[in-house]
Amino acid sequence: MGIVERRERMKKQLRADILKTARDIAREESWAAVSIRKIADVIEYSPPMLYEYFDNKDKILETIRNDGFAALHEELQKLKTLYRSPEKLLTEFAQIQWRFAIEQTEVFQVMFNIDGANCLSKQVYQAEFAKLNTHPVWEALAQIRPRSADAVSKTFYEWWCLTYGFLLISIVTQPRPQLPNLEPIFMESVRRFVRGLS
Amino acid sequence: MGIVERRERMKKQLRADILKTARDIAREESWAAVSIRKIADVIEYSPPMLYEYFDNKDKILETIRNDGFAALHEELQKLKTLYRSPEKLLTEFAQIQWRFAIEQTEVFQVMFNIDGANCLSKQVYQAEFAKLNTHPVWEALAQIRPRSADAVSKTFYEWWCLTYGFLLISIVTQPRPQLPNLEPIFMESVRRFVRGLS
DNA sequence: TGTAACACTTTACAGTGTTAAATATTCTAC
DNA sequence: GTAGAATATTTAACACTGTAAAGTGTTACA
Numbered sequence: 001m002g003i004v005e006r007r008e009r010m011k012k013q014l015r016a017d018i019l020k021t022a023r024d025i026a027r028e029e030s031w032a033a034v035s036i037r038k039i040a041d042v043i044e045y046s047p048p049m050l051y052e053y054f055d056n057k058d059k060i061l062e063t064i065r066n067d068g069f070a071a072l073h074e075e076l077q078k079l080k081t082l083y084r085s086p087e088k089l090l091t092e093f094a095q096i097q098w099r100f101a102i103e104q105t106e107v108f109q110v111m112f113n114i115d116g117a118n119c120l121s122k123q124v125y126q127a128e129f130a131k132l133n134t135h136p137v138w139e140a141l142a143q144i145r146p147r148s149a150d151a152v153s154k155t156f157y158e159w160w161c162l163t164y165g166f167l168l169i170s171i172v173t174q175p176r177p178q179l180p181n182l183e184p185i186f187m188e189s190v191r192r193f194v195r196g197l198s
Numbered sequence: 199m200g201i202v203e204r205r206e207r208m209k210k211q212l213r214a215d216i217l218k219t220a221r222d223i224a225r226e227e228s229w230a231a232v233s234i235r236k237i238a239d240v241i242e243y244s245p246p247m248l249y250e251y252f253d254n255k256d257k258i259l260e261t262i263r264n265d266g267f268a269a270l271h272e273e274l275q276k277l278k279t280l281y282r283s284p285e286k287l288l289t290e291f292a293q294i295q296w297r298f299a300i301e302q303t304e305v306f307q308v309m310f311n312i313d314g315a316n317c318l319s320k321q322v323y324q325a326e327f328a329k330l331n332t333h334p335v336w337e338a339l340a341q342i343r344p345r346s347a348d349a350v351s352k353t354f355y356e357w358w359c360l361t362y363g364f365l366l367i368s369i370v371t372q373p374r375p376q377l378p379n380l381e382p383i384f385m386e387s388v389r390r391f392v393r394g395l396s
Numbered sequence: 397t398g399t400a401a402c403a404c405t406t407t408a409c410a411g412t413g414t415t416a417a418a419t420a421t422t423c424t425a426c
Numbered sequence: 427g428t429a430g431a432a433t434a435t436t437t438a439a440c441a442c443t444g445t446a447a448a449g450t451g452t453t454a455c456a
Contacts, residue, residue: 037412
């Protein structure tokens with residue numbers, strides 16, 4: 001009686017297709033060009049079908065945003081098992097952030113509401129700052145410079161602004177072909193920051 | 199025969215009203231809520247009238263963006279006459295950037311394409327990096343740490359990413375009432391950056 | 397006072413997100 | 427194998443959006 005299971009699988013697949021299609025259109029055109037009808041066209045369904053899978057257009061972006069942060073978190077967890085040195089962990093993570101932003105720019109745009117990507121739901125940011133002392137970056141910072149929790153959280157925010165801010169500005173203001181040249185400058189800034197901690 | 203002059207004046211006024219109204223709506227609602235028809239409603243004209251003043255909606259945003267950068271440039275020029283110390287110039291300018299972003303958030307959103315503000319024209323960024331060695335911040339950086347033009351330009355880019363990046367991230371990810379608490383962290387980051395130069 | 401220039405509006409088109417109602421398809425029980 | 431229920435999917439519609447063409451007033455000058 002695998003019928004309901006098959007249906008379940010197909011639903012999951014279609015849901016994934018919707019997300020993928022949205023990203024594809026955003027990548028090839030822009031987030032401004034992403035519309036319910038265009039996605040429906042590509043997946044060969046009528047527009048209202050999408051509302052069986054997402055409450056509204058915003059929820060589609062919200063999912064992509066959350067998935068983006070989750071993906072980075074996963075990478076971070078992997079790094080944690082690979083490197084013991086907190087300094088190494090931080091610079092390696094910065095490297096991954098850079099690559100992520102360059103390779104999956106359309107996801108990054110949604111994650112930070114830039115360049116036409118506009119998603120109201122911002123609770124993922126709060127989540128990121130909520131359980132701070134379990135965040136691998138927070139832990140690394142605390143390890144390098146043991147201080148009060150508040151002081152570490154402050155440093156954590158500086159880190160956050162330095163890395164993501166650098167990427168945001170670069171993606172928004174610089175032409176795509178210019179970006180590879182900026183990576184060394186980014187990494188140097190990160191290393192200087194890490195060095196300045198101890 | 200001040201007729202044509204009077205007309206000229208009224209045109210200029212109406213143009214300014216359009217820009218102001220767009221900003222007002224963005225401030226009270228969001229940039230996503232700014233529409234030609236809403237602006238037309240407020241200034242009490244029919245929608246097509248706006249096209250006598252701006253080629254399209256994008257040009258309205260483009261103007262606001264350029265005006266924003268111009269305003270900051272003006273402030274920077276003022277600072278240049280006030281302070282001799284390049285370190286002081288940089289930190290004071292950072293302070294002004296912060297205030298600008300907090301007080302005129304809707305302009306800042308257009309300047310960097312965040313939170314629903316979506317303006318295709320990005321040549322203002324290129325302009326900012328084009329005539330680098332006449333930029334007061336570039337000059338200040340060169341004064342603090344005299345190096346090759348390329349090295350200074352690199353530092354200039356780091357400065358740009360640090361200050362604007364910090365602001366972008368803060369505005370996008372933090373709730374408005376939280377922002378004042380972040381100013382000291384911002385300024386501390388800036389001061390550390392400046393200190394690290396020499 | 398007629399005419400040319402200008403200011404402005406009406407109407408229309410193609411596109412948007414989204415909803416309710418109608419239809420088609422699939423599965424289950426007899 | 428077919429009737430009926432459950433599910434899947436579409437059609438049609440509404441209220442928006444930016445924008446262009448055509449039409450209508452209003453003003454200024456000969």
